[in-house]
Amino acid sequence: MIIKxxxxxxxxxxxxxxxxxxxxxxxxxxxxxxxxGIVFVMTAHTSSGLLVTEGIECLERDVLxxxxxxxxxxxxxxxxxYWHNRYLDYDGRxxxxxxxxxxxxxxxxSCFFPIADGKIVRGGRQRVYFVEFDGPLARKMxxxxxxxxxxxxxx
Amino acid sequence: xxxxxxxxxxxxxxxxxxxxxxxxxxAARKTFYIGNNFQPLEIFLRELDISGLDHAVVxxxxxxxxxxxxxxxxxxxxxxxxxSDRLIGFASVDPRREAAVELLEKAVRELGLQGLKLAPAMxxxxxxxxxxxxxxxxxxxxxxxxxxxxxxxxxxxxxxxYGHPMRFEDVAAEFPKLKIVxxxxxxxxxxxxxxxxxxxxxxxxxxxxxxxxxPEDFLKFAMRHQVPLTVFExxxxxxxxxxxxxxxxxxxxxxxxxxxxxxxxxxLELIFRANAEELLGGRP
Numbered sequence: 001m002i003i004k005x006x007x008x009x010x011x012x013x014x015x016x017x018x019x020x021x022x023x024x025x026x027x028x029x030x031x032x033x034x035x036x037g038i039v040f041v042m043t044a045h046t047s048s049g050l051l052v053t054e055g056i057e058c059l060e061r062d063v064l065x066x067x068x069x070x071x072x073x074x075x076x077x078x079x080x081x082y083w084h085n086r087y088l089d090y091d092g093r094x095x096x097x098x099x100x101x102x103x104x105x106x107x108x109x110s111c112f113f114p115i116a117d118g119k120i121v122r123g124g125r126q127r128v129y130f131v132e133f134d135g136p137l138a139r140k141m142x143x144x145x146x147x148x149x150x151x152x153x154x155x
Numbered sequence: 156x157x158x159x160x161x162x163x164x165x166x167x168x169x170x171x172x173x174x175x176x177x178x179x180x181x182a183a184r185k186t187f188y189i190g191n192n193f194q195p196l197e198i199f200l201r202e203l204d205i206s207g208l209d210h211a212v213v214x215x216x217x218x219x220x221x222x223x224x225x226x227x228x229x230x231x232x233x234x235x236x237x238x239s240d241r242l243i244g245f246a247s248v249d250p251r252r253e254a255a256v257e258l259l260e261k262a263v264r265e266l267g268l269q270g271l272k273l274a275p276a277m278x279x280x281x282x283x284x285x286x287x288x289x290x291x292x293x294x295x296x297x298x299x300x301x302x303x304x305x306x307x308x309x310x311x312x313x314x315x316x317y318g319h320p321m322r323f324e325d326v327a328a329e330f331p332k333l334k335i336v337x338x339x340x341x342x343x344x345x346x347x348x349x350x351x352x353x354x355x356x357x358x359x360x361x362x363x364x365x366x367x368x369x370p371e372d373f374l375k376f377a378m379r380h381q382v383p384l385t386v387f388e389x390x391x392x393x394x395x396x397x398x399x400x401x402x403x404x405x406x407x408x409x410x411x412x413x414x415x416x417x418x419x420x421x422x423l424e425l426i427f428r429a430n431a432e433e434l435l436g437g438r439p
Binding site: 011013014015074075082085086087088090091092093094096134135136137138 | 190191195197198204309310365367368369370372402405407
């Protein structure tokens with residue numbers, strides 16, 4: 001059994017951004033030597049997401065726009081106002097990005113793919129996205145590969 | 156509006172500086188009291204980019220006597236500024252140091268720093284202490300502004316009493332050619348700070364106030380409810396500078412909040428750029 005964990009730093013450039021990290025996941029799988037197994041991808045942050053969708057720019061915009069609609073940065077009026085808008089003594093600052101944390105929950109923080117013949121098995125249009133909800137920031141992303149190396153396999 | 160200056164940032168998260176000077180990690184966590192992750196300098200500059208700003212004033216605090224740590228030394232600020240021409244370095248000295256005057260002169264003349272940051276609450280002094288006269292005189296002679304922390308302080312152990320606006324009146328009155336900035340709108344004493352600014356044209360306020368809710372709602376409370384926005388627009392438009400207090404709040408969020416207040420475009424240009432340039436003597 002091979003278990004390899006790789007850490008990546010993803011640097012966002014905008015407040016909200018979809019960053020295609022499919023190549024990084026493929027790289028981690030190739031480096032692991034695993035031919036048959038599974039790969040897990042995860043963001044280490046609670047105001048970012050990790051999701052799979054079709055890799056086209058128009059859809060990237062739609063994903064961000066609709067997550068913002070569901071969990072806006074600006075606190076909703078009334079009972080849905082954000083309790084997170086307060087001083088956080090452990091951080092030395094206020095928390096006012098509840099909307100970004102909620103978007104992270106909606107988007108999810110991880111994904112996985114099977115590995116066969118040393119390659120991730122995914123739909124032809126599926127891409128892996130690191131999603132920034134509160135950038136720009138340097139973020140941590142983890143890729144863990146678990147599986148076996150079959151002699152004669154492509155890994 | 157094109158470009159602008161964030162007049163109030165603390166470069167405490169810059170990873171390159173933490174790697175070069177490991178003691179700055181303790182200064183960030185224990186002295187300044189900030190819990191965010193350290194970030195590459197590139198991220199700081201991108202914060203400016205997405206906020207529509209060109210430059211940031213980076214501030215140290217000499218808290219060696221009162222807190223046992225330099226929250227950046229003047230030399231470290233100068234070192235940081237050499238990494239990017241978008242950063243404008245200020246000096247800090249503990250006014251109670253015997254060599255305070257000489258240290259300020261060295262920081263300006265030899266290190267090229269462009270202003271003085273003083274933090275009465277963290278450095279535990281009253282701004283109107285007569286013992287500070289020589290330091291103020293030197294700043295006036297050097298032609299550099301003083302940015303004072305004013306109002307409430309988050310750091311444990313820092314007392315609000317040192318930051319009351321009325322403790323700054325003697326400085327403004329006795330050094331009319333010295334430009335001083337009261338940070339954070341001196342919140343919660345905004346009306347007192349505004350009274351001083353109305354009376355003393357050499358006294359400025361920065362916008363870096365955020366103590367509850369979120370940037371937009373807080374600034375609306377402070378700059379529209381506590382004091383009507385028209386007072387800032389009509390009477391103090393040449394004495395307000397944009398400041399974020401990054402990293403206690405992201406630059407983007409404070410910039411958005413100031414722009415949402417309802418100022419005219421002309422006034423926003425003064426707040427974000429022209430007034431800061433005036434304070435810096437036409438630089439950067």
